[in-house]
Amino acid sequence: MIRLENVHKAFGPKKVLQGVDLEVGKGRSMVIIGGSGTGKSVLLKCVLGLIRPDAGRISVDGAEGASRDAFLARFGMLFQGGALFDSMPVWQNVAFRLLRGSLKQPRAQAREIAVEKLRRVGLSPDVADLYPAELSGGMQKRVGLARAIAADPEIIFFDEPTTGLDPIMAGVINDLIREIVVEMGATAMTITHDMSSVRAIADEIAMLHAGKIQWTGPAAQMEDSGDPYLDQFIHGRAEGPIESLR
Amino acid sequence: MALLAPFTWIGQATLGLLAAIGRLTLFALSAVSHVFRPPFYPREFLSALMTIGWYSLPVVGLTAFFTGGALALQIYAGGARFNAEAVVPSIVAIGMVRELGPVLGGLMVAARVASSIAAEIGTMKVTEQIDALTTLSTHPMKYLTAPRLLAATLAVPLLVAVGDAIGILGGYTIGVQRLGFNGAAYLQNTVDFLEPWDVGSGLVKGAAFGFIVALMGCYHGMHSGRGAQGVGQATKAAVVSASVLILAANYLLTEAFFSA
């Protein structure tokens, strides 16, 4: 279980997170929505320990900070920008964890697993030997996804898994994320702007607005939450309580 | 208040400098400690050894050859003023192995390697690859910094040794072809005058310079600012600081080794 209490983070004068409280149960799929620049990516990075919150508590399975190495060992993350290692071919990116450290396996076997994971995200085996720079944006995203799930993690974060994908491929990825949560019992936190993605993968939804969780609840209650912020957001209206600069 | 402005400025500059030295020292200590603590990444180490050592050979070799040649001409011209042309072989050898081999070799490696390390690590930082390493349970200091630091510290002395030999060869070539020395006598002279510590001190300098180069490359890369501009700044800072530190360290080491 992941629990955030009163998490604050500012960059200089810019207050990004201003008291975020959130709970994600074990084996649940939490989707975080919210306007661009509201701090969704920063929130995930705080949980990961890549960014130090200014205040507040973040615990994973009841343990705070101290056991970060242990936490990361069973963890996978898809970065918004992919963050693929451009000095190595695709398969080595995907198999990164399997080629070193505690999960180390023979190279041939690691490669086999990498090719299998690539297949699951809809990429053919001949992509394995290309370099990230030789791939399209959507393909890079999917390689990042394959890398995140390569070592069968128990906790997975996806930062905008379907942006830049065609609708069919987005559907494939949504199904994949759903599968990972249901079949492997993983805990997932997904950031997305894609409402079809939200409907496909969310058990629970949290909306981030003005540095706080504006609304959170089960996916089924999203449509009739009665929250004007959430309504405006999910229906994509220009008019409403959330100001849009023009 | 205007009167105090210069003092404020001096105070701030001093504090800034001290803070930078502190940060760099902490970074260096942590980097060195990771060299000795597992996990180790032999593949990374070997590839760093190739890029830092092997691929620097042509640059260092050419630099040494031309320097050795020019040195022979200068010492011949200078020696002629008091009929001491015969010192060319020994002075070329001592000058090369004690000073010019390590210093010029170190500076060439700084230009080639500090820049590429800083640009590579800086780009990785900017594109979140360093964050990605952390999420893949891989410590960036162990995976990126430690192999480069170790490789440079081991490779640069070898480069210096090769550079020494090529520099002496450059002096020999010019001495025999242009200045009319007898080849066998030139070599005999070189061997007779050179002492083991002349060469050894140069190699120790090489190790220190290699360490400086990799350290500055990694430090500036890891602290790179955002975007292409940040990486550009980091690269420039790495080369400049590595070069200046090499020259400063050279003076200190020479003082330590040879001042009577």
Ligand SMILES: Nc1ncnc2c1ncn2[C@@H]1O[C@H](COP(=O)(O)OP(=O)(O)OP(=O)(O)O)[C@@H](O)[C@H]1O
């Ligand atoms: N390292 C950083 N330094 C300074 N400011 C930052 C940093 N990282 C993020 N920010 C700021 O924090 C705010 C939130 O950024 P974040 O990337 O979390 O947005 P987001 O909600 O993920 O948006 P998007 O949906 O567009 O990805 C932004 O205004 C950004 O300028």
Ligand SMILES: [Mg+2]
């Ligand atoms: Mg984001």
